[in-house]
Amino acid sequence: MADTIEIKKVNKFYGKKQALYDIDLTIGQGMFGLLGRNGAGKTTLMKTLAALHKKKSGNITICGIPIEKAKAIRSITGYLPQDFSMYPSMTVTESLDYLGALSGMDKKSRTERIPQLLKKVNLTQQKKTKVKALSGGMKRRLGIAQALLHNPKVLIVDEPTAGLDPEERIRFRNLLCEVAEERIVILSTHIVGDIEASCEDLAIMNEGRILWKGTVSQLLDMAKDKVWLINTEKRFVTAVKKEYIVTGSVIHGDNADIRVISDTVPDLQGAIRIEPNLEDAYMYCLYSHGCIAKGDEE
Amino acid sequence: MLFFKECKKVFFSVTYFIYLAVMILMFISQYWFDAKITVEKPVEGGDFGCTTVFDAETIMPNATAAFMNDFYNGEFICYPYGFIKKVHPDAFENEKLCSIISEITGYSAAEIEELRNSAAVLEYYEEFSTTPKIQYKFPDLKIAEGMTYEHFCELIDEADDILGGGSSYNSDGLEYYSKEVPITYEEALAEYNEFAEDDKVTGGLARLFCDYLGIDIVLIPVFVAAAFTYTDRKKKISDIIYSRKISSAKLVLTRFAALVVMMLIPVLLMAAAAHIQAAKLYSGTELDNTVFYTLTLEWLLPNLMAATAFGMLITELSSPIIAEILGIAVWFKEVCLGSYELVGDISSFDLIIRHNSEMYRSVFMANYSEFIFSRCFWAGIALVMVTGTIAVYELKRGGVLNEFRLPFKNNKIKSKA
Ligand SMILES: Nc1ncnc2c1ncn2[C@@H]1O[C@H](COP(=O)(O)OP(=O)(O)OP(=O)(O)O)[C@@H](O)[C@H]1O
Ligand SMILES: [Mg+2]
Numbered sequence: 001m002a003d004t005i006e007i008k009k010v011n012k013f014y015g016k017k018q019a020l021y022d023i024d025l026t027i028g029q030g031m032f033g034l035l036g037r038n039g040a041g042k043t044t045l046m047k048t049l050a051a052l053h054k055k056k057s058g059n060i061t062i063c064g065i066p067i068e069k070a071k072a073i074r075s076i077t078g079y080l081p082q083d084f085s086m087y088p089s090m091t092v093t094e095s096l097d098y099l100g101a102l103s104g105m106d107k108k109s110r111t112e113r114i115p116q117l118l119k120k121v122n123l124t125q126q127k128k129t130k131v132k133a134l135s136g137g138m139k140r141r142l143g144i145a146q147a148l149l150h151n152p153k154v155l156i157v158d159e160p161t162a163g164l165d166p167e168e169r170i171r172f173r174n175l176l177c178e179v180a181e182e183r184i185v186i187l188s189t190h191i192v193g194d195i196e197a198s199c200e201d202l203a204i205m206n207e208g209r210i211l212w213k214g215t216v217s218q219l220l221d222m223a224k225d226k227v228w229l230i231n232t233e234k235r236f237v238t239a240v241k242k243e244y245i246v247t248g249s250v251i252h253g254d255n256a257d258i259r260v261i262s263d264t265v266p267d268l269q270g271a272i273r274i275e276p277n278l279e280d281a282y283m284y285c286l287y288s289h290g291c292i293a294k295g296d297e298e
Numbered sequence: 299m300l301f302f303k304e305c306k307k308v309f310f311s312v313t314y315f316i317y318l319a320v321m322i323l324m325f326i327s328q329y330w331f332d333a334k335i336t337v338e339k340p341v342e343g344g345d346f347g348c349t350t351v352f353d354a355e356t357i358m359p360n361a362t363a364a365f366m367n368d369f370y371n372g373e374f375i376c377y378p379y380g381f382i383k384k385v386h387p388d389a390f391e392n393e394k395l396c397s398i399i400s401e402i403t404g405y406s407a408a409e410i411e412e413l414r415n416s417a418a419v420l421e422y423y424e425e426f427s428t429t430p431k432i433q434y435k436f437p438d439l440k441i442a443e444g445m446t447y448e449h450f451c452e453l454i455d456e457a458d459d460i461l462g463g464g465s466s467y468n469s470d471g472l473e474y475y476s477k478e479v480p481i482t483y484e485e486a487l488a489e490y491n492e493f494a495e496d497d498k499v500t501g502g503l504a505r506l507f508c509d510y511l512g513i514d515i516v517l518i519p520v521f522v523a524a525a526f527t528y529t530d531r532k533k534k535i536s537d538i539i540y541s542r543k544i545s546s547a548k549l550v551l552t553r554f555a556a557l558v559v560m561m562l563i564p565v566l567l568m569a570a571a572a573h574i575q576a577a578k579l580y581s582g583t584e585l586d587n588t589v590f591y592t593l594t595l596e597w598l599l600p601n602l603m604a605a606t607a608f609g610m611l612i613t614e615l616s617s618p619i620i621a622e623i624l625g626i627a628v629w630f631k632e633v634c635l636g637s638y639e640l641v642g643d644i645s646s647f648d649l650i651i652r653h654n655s656e657m658y659r660s661v662f663m664a665n666y667s668e669f670i671f672s673r674c675f676w677a678g679i680a681l682v683m684v685t686g687t688i689a690v691y692e693l694k695r696g697g698v699l700n701e702f703r704l705p706f707k708n709n710k711i712k713s714k715a
Contacts, residue, residue: 050541053697070696071543079541085534089310101300102542102549146538 003063004028005049005154005184010058012048019044021208023058031180033195034188035282036205042188043082045205046156049186050079063153075104078147082158082188084139088132092123092142095131096149103150117145121175137168144172148179155185161194173198196278204282206291216278223261223276223284230258230271240268244294245287247280261287300544304556313525317518318564321511325568328510333503333572336579337493337656340486349485350476354447360475361454362402363436365467369395370414370434378464385461398457402450404442492659498586500576502656507572507590508597509654511565513633516601516650520625523557523609524618546692550610554684557606562599569594596670597651600677604649607683614690616702646671 005027012020019041034042047053049060051070060067067073086095093114100110118124121141126134134142140160147155157176161169176185177198189195195202196216203213212219227247230240234256237249245261259274260266261284276284286292308314340346368374372392374385387395396407405413418435441450451469458468466474481489493502530536539549569590577585605625612621632650641655644665651669653662662669693699 047537047697051696052537052540071545074541075543077541079537081534081537083534084538086538087307087529087533087535098300098303099538099542101303102539102544104543150543 003153003184005063005186006059006061007049008059010045010048010060011056012044012053013056019208020048020055023210025203025210025213027184027186027201029180029184030201031177031185031187031199033199033202034186034205035190035192035195035202036188037190039207040190040205041208042205043158044208046079046158046186046188049154050074050077050156052079075150076152077154077156078150078152080140080143080147080155080157080160082162084143086131086139086142086146089130091128091130092118092134093127095142096146099146100149105150113149113151117148120148121145122171136163137165140164140172144175153183155179155183157185158188159190160187161189161191169194170197192279192282204285206286206289211289211291212285219281219285220276220278222288223281225273226261226263226284227274227276227280228260228262228266228271229274230260230266230268232256232258232268232270242294245283245292247283300552301556304553305560307529308522308526308556308560311522311526311529313522314560317522317561320514320518321564321568324510324514325507325571329507329572330575332506332510333575333656334579337490337499337502339490339494340483342483344483344486346481346483346486348478349481350473351479352473353477354450356477357472357475358402358441358445358447358450359436359439361467361472362399362441363439364475365454365457366399366410366413366436366439367434369399370417371432374461374465374467376461376464378462383462383464385465387461391460394460395457398453398460402442402445402453403440489657493657494583497656497659498589499580499583500573500586501589501593502659503572503576504569504590504593505653505662506656507569508593509652511568512598512601512650512652515561515565515598516605516632517625517629519557519561519602519605520609521622522561523606524613524621524625526553526557527610527613528618540695546695547688550684550688550691554606554610554687557610558599558603561602561606565594565598565602566591596673600673600680601649603680604676604683607680607687611683611687611690614687614694614701644668644672647675648672649676 005025007023007025007027010020010023011018023045034045036042044053048055049062049067051067051073055067062073063076065072065076087098090098096114096117097110100114105113115124115127118127121144123138123141123145126138129138131139131142140163144157144160147157155176160176161172164172173194176187179185180198187194187199199216201213201215202219204211232240232255234251234254237251237256237258240246240258240260244266246258247261248259250257259280260268260271261280265271265273283292369392372386374387376383376385396410399405399410400407403410413436414434418437420433420435421430422433423430451472454467454472455469458465461467493499530539573587573590576590608625608628609618609621612624628649641653641658641661644651644653644662646668648668649672651672690699694701
């Protein structure tokens with residue numbers, strides 16, 4: 001109880017526009033993935049959890065603390081916004097020192113913790129670099145460092161891997177997994193691979209609603225027997241896309257391997273049933289809830 | 299400590315350097331050169347210039363004569379909003395003005411018309427003009443019997459209203475028509491002693507110092523505070539700051555204090571420079587060695603606080619541009635449309651205090667309680683505005699309130715929704 005986030009029937013409006021509908025979630029220790037398309041409401045939900053947004057109705061408690069106690073919530077949560085930035089003329093160390101002071105850390109614990117964190121996020125070499133001189137990936141790493149600075153029980157990271165190179169992305173996931181051993185980490189993304197590699201539990205959001213929640217293997221199970229591989233001539237690819245949900249196509253020469261989602265055996269020659277990956281399962285979930293229709297370009 | 303970190307942020311902001319430049323320029327170009335001209339002890343038998351004394355019997359005919367001159371010329375120079383405006387009354391207004399002259403002088407309308415022809419006339423040319431202008435002179439103009447000064451003031455104010463305000467004919471500006479009398483040696487000596495003994499030189503100079511710097515210290519800090527407050531939003535740092543543990547009150551107060559202290563330090567340094575200058579120029583005279591600093595704190599600090607708090611509050615509420623425009627508007631009203639008096643013009647709610655002289659201690663001291671009141675008043679207003687800023691910050695932080703945006707700046711939000 002004390003180590004979970006309980007979200008009950010939360011509704012949130014931007015003016016007249018409703019952004020969250022009756023969100024119900026329980027999030028425990030470890031990595032929790034929030035998956036959804038652009039505009040699904042991931043950022044909105046995360047900001048609400050970070051006490052930066054006011055909900056219209058419902059209840060949220062974080063480790064037993066009601067969200068209304070903003071100060072207490074802020075002292076146990078770390079937040080990395082989707083578009084993280086910092087004062088451009090401050091150096092990496094200065095930025096962390098400043099934000100640490102805002103988190104109420106004393107000088108001693110700041111000087112102790114900052115080098116540790118820089119090492120963790122692989123920024124030790126850049127500790128005297130100005131924020132404006134950092135690359136996008138380095139800035140993200142600084143972002144995760146600032147969110148971890150005050151050793152929060154809950155870490156909320158909004159699309160932390162967007163814009164990272166593959167190597168950096170893997171390092172980032174590993175870092176998050178490591179961090180998640182002792183706390184709750186909520187990660188939002190629209191990149192399925194991030195979740196596949198790191199999360200146990202996930203929720204899929206669409207248009208302000210929780211479409212589905214469960215574990216990664218449950219999601220995969222759901223799509224079992226629904227994914228097919230078709231080998232066909234290249235010129236038929238467009239036609240297949242019109243008829244089926246296509247989650248991938250690989251072209252070799254004149255032929256193409258197409259991954260297709262279908263509840264029944266596709267009416268195509270040589271369709272082989274294959275094991276779904278998480279991306280297939282995610283697409284299947286959206287499809288089976290009517291969020292995407294056949295022929296949609298995804 | 300957070301306070302020093304905020305100070306550092308202020309120090310490295312562009313607007314802070316603009317502030318430094320403006321204040322130093324003001325200090326050198328205005329104060330430094332004024333103060334260089336030392337006040338000398340009067341020597342018996344010298345010429346000490348003239349002063350005016352209040353005398354209703356002089357003011358009334360002088361003002362009326364000037365008024366009649368403008369009336370005959372059909373042109374009044376007015377400053378209704380601080381800007382010059384030539385007012386030409388129409389027939390209906392002329393009739394009313396004529397009846398006012400008639401009441402003041404006791405002449406009938408016909409007699410007033412006659413007087414025009416019998417008046418002494420002086421022809422003169424204005425710059426770049428080839429048509430002559432006429433000045434009418436009435437050396438022995440009589441005022442109607444039994445006319446009291448109070449009633450005269452009422453009538454002259456009525457004329458000012460007809461002219462649309464801002465003319466030189468209103469009861470507050472009548473001193474201009476007072477009698478001029480030469481200053482005697484005794485008076486000059488008394489004035490000097492007031493400066494040298496009561497004010498110990500620096501007391502007077504400190505007032506001149508505050509007078510000059512007081513003009514800009516109500517405006518430029520608005521820009522500094524607005525730009526500083528806006529940085530978080532402009533660089534998209536707000537969410538990171540919002541999500542930290544620190545209370546809104548502590549954060550806003552620390553930032554306010556950092557802004558005020560950082561802007562106060564250069565002023566105190568300039569006060570020290572002025573102090574050293576005075577010590578050199580008046581070596582051998584006993585000086586008050588604290589007054590430059592105490593008066594700076596008393597006089598300028600409330601202005602600085604009010605301007606800073608204003609910039610912060612309006613920027614949190616809407617945008618730095620709005621803060622700057624409103625700041626300029628208030629400043630403009632105070633500086634350009636305020637009273638013309640530059641010495642001892644102090645009332646209880648004045649934002650900008652003017653006393654543009656190192657002399658006239660007694661004039662200043664006569665209004666001392668108003669001075670103290672106005673300083674406390676504006677410091678209080680500043681604290682109210684800071685409290686308002688804290689409240690606004692707290693509401694924005696929790697997502698309860700969004701800043702008010704200019705309509706054309708709204709596009710971003712609309713296209714997203
Ligand atoms: N400040 C705002 N005012 C009005 N509407 C908003 C605001 N912020 C977000 N929205 C709307 O709320 C909905 C959810 O937005 P949100 O940013 O939470 O989506 P998201 O899942 O984070 O998307 P993305 O993957 O693009 O980051 C969208 O329809 C968006 O247009
Ligand atoms: Mg988002």
